[in-house]
Amino acid sequence: MTLRQFEYLVTVVDEGSFTRAAELLHVTQPALSHQIRALEKAVGTPLLDRLPRTVRLTPAGRAWLPFARQALADAERALTAARRAGGLECGELHVATLYSLTLGVLPPVLRAWRARHPDVRIRLFEHRHTDELREAMTEGQADVAIGPEPPGWPGFTHPLGVEEFVVVVPADSGLTSPVDLRVFADEGWVHYAPGNGLADLVDAACRERGFQPWAAVRTEQTAAAPVLAAAGLGPALVPRNVLPERFDGVVLRVDPPVRRTLVAYGHKEPDPLTRAFIGLLGEAGCAL
16 A cells, blocks of 8 residues: 555545546546555455445445545655755755756656645756757756766766657658658658757667658757648657647657667765655656
8 A cells, every 4th residue: 555545545535536536636537546446455345436426435435534644644744844854845956958858758747846845946957959968067057967868977877767759740641650760761851950959869860770861841849840740841750758649640659769768967966855856757757
């Protein structure tokens, strides 16, 4: 059993609905249901009756609920005491990263940070290229950087996960996953402007497959690439995590895959604030 499962079930009881509880907790309804079933399995008996329009506690659930609320209250008091002791209740954390990661990876992390540490501000320093990011960190710009691992970095590094790249094409392309990038060797691409570090990544991925991509259009903005590709201006290789929930294009997996490993890195061993932030990044690894 976990405190998160306790929180999930208490929220369902308080809201009287899996749907409203999932919205309040910022999780999907299937994930919420799975965690509650896991809790009931650990307890050894159902805690909820699932009715057509609501939910209600079983006798076992009514016996369990006050202890769950007490456990959550105790955990919150323990967290508050630990934060005060560790200096996590106020301050400002400086984070350096790439524009594409600000768009694709950081939003859920920053939302969770705001909820857990409302009095600790985040200042972002965004860069177009991994070389710029490394140079800024060499000069001590931020407490922690989020990006591809810099070769030979003399400070600390903490692995976060692997970022996957996909190809976006128009809906009428007729292509299906997976696709080899060589299919697009003779086409004009939606490419990135030279200052955008993803331009180097696209060129390198295509060179590994024996061709040099030519640009039908170049964009400075990572978020614009899938939109332009969906509009029929050419294929675009983009990080999967930057794709909007709804757009008109088709997303194709790449075979062999195009990926890059992301890390958190900095000069000195992380202080409590930085460790807490890196911990949240680790929790969000599924977004990479």
